[in-house]
Amino acid sequence: MHGGGPAVVAGMPLDHAYLTENVGLVEAGCVNLARHIANTKSYGVNVVVAVNKFSTDAKSELNAVRNVALAAGAYDAVICTHHAHGGRGAVDLGIAVQKACENLTQPFKFLYPLDISIKDKIEAIARSYGASGVVYSKQAEKQIEMYSRQGFSGLxxxxxxxxxxxxxxxxxxxxxxxxxxxxxDVRASIGAGFIYPLVGTMSTMPGLPTRPRFYEIDLDTTTGKVIGLS
Known part of the structure; x- marks a missing residue:
């Protein structure tokens, strides 16, 4: 969740606020979770929230997340411990997902009709984010016009x-x-069947974590085995 607490910086110890019980800070961050739930429900699916439990989490904080999730319309919110216990720590989560799939009351739907314009679709998504409007670069305008002219605006x-x-x-x-x-900019993957606008400075290179796993891969020069791979 993206709340209003102290900054989390890769490679630096967590701020004390995240290591001690602080229900108020957790609830403040849950505004992000609540919007995600509302957005996901608009597609006609049931939402199950996995509340991942870590050693520094207080029971009151975990329950706060669960309560906010349910109040926001989640089908269920399950406290799970797969970080510590592997698969058996997520059995209840799996059962909740199964029930959510079995109890759908409507079919999946897009956020917008597919026959509206590319711009109208982009703006529908932007509104779901909380935006008041959208501004297009000259390049984006050019690409939208081209894809529309080529008959791809239905994607x-x-x-x-x-x-x-x-x-x-x-x-x-x-x-x-x-x-x-x-x-x-606006680009298209015609074979895959979708158009993808680039928002702000976003890059389309493959996503990597803050600290890529290759940092942990090495060669044991004694045994000749590669270590750090699983």
Missing amino acids: PICMAKTQYSFSHNAAEKGAPSGFVLPIR
Whole structure:
């Protein structure tokens, strides 16, 4: 969840606020979770929230996340311990997902009719993020016009956007609203069947974690075996 607490910096110890019981801070961060639940439900699916339990989490904090999730409309919210216990720590989560799939009351639907324009689709998605509007670069305008002329405007949209915020600005945590979403470029994967706008400075190179796993891979010069692979 993207809340309003102290910054989390890769390679640095967590701030004390994240290591001690702080229900208020957890609840503040849950505004992000609540919007994700609302957005996902708009596609006609049941939402199950996995509340991952770590050693520093207090029971009151875990229950706060679960309560907010249910109040926001989640089908279920399950506290699970697969980080520590592997598969057996997520059995209840699996059962909840199965029940959610079995009890769907409507078919999956897109956020927008597929026969509306490319811009209308982009703007429907932007509104679900909390944006008040969208601004297009000249390049984006050119690409939209070209794809529309070529007959591809009926394709769905897959936004290429930072995962750290609902906005284009990774530093905007929580559930920001009223921002204008900048579309830098618009590209298409015709074979796969979708159009993908590039939001702000977002890159389309393969996603990597903050510390890629190759840092942990090495060669044991004594045995000749590669270590750090699983």
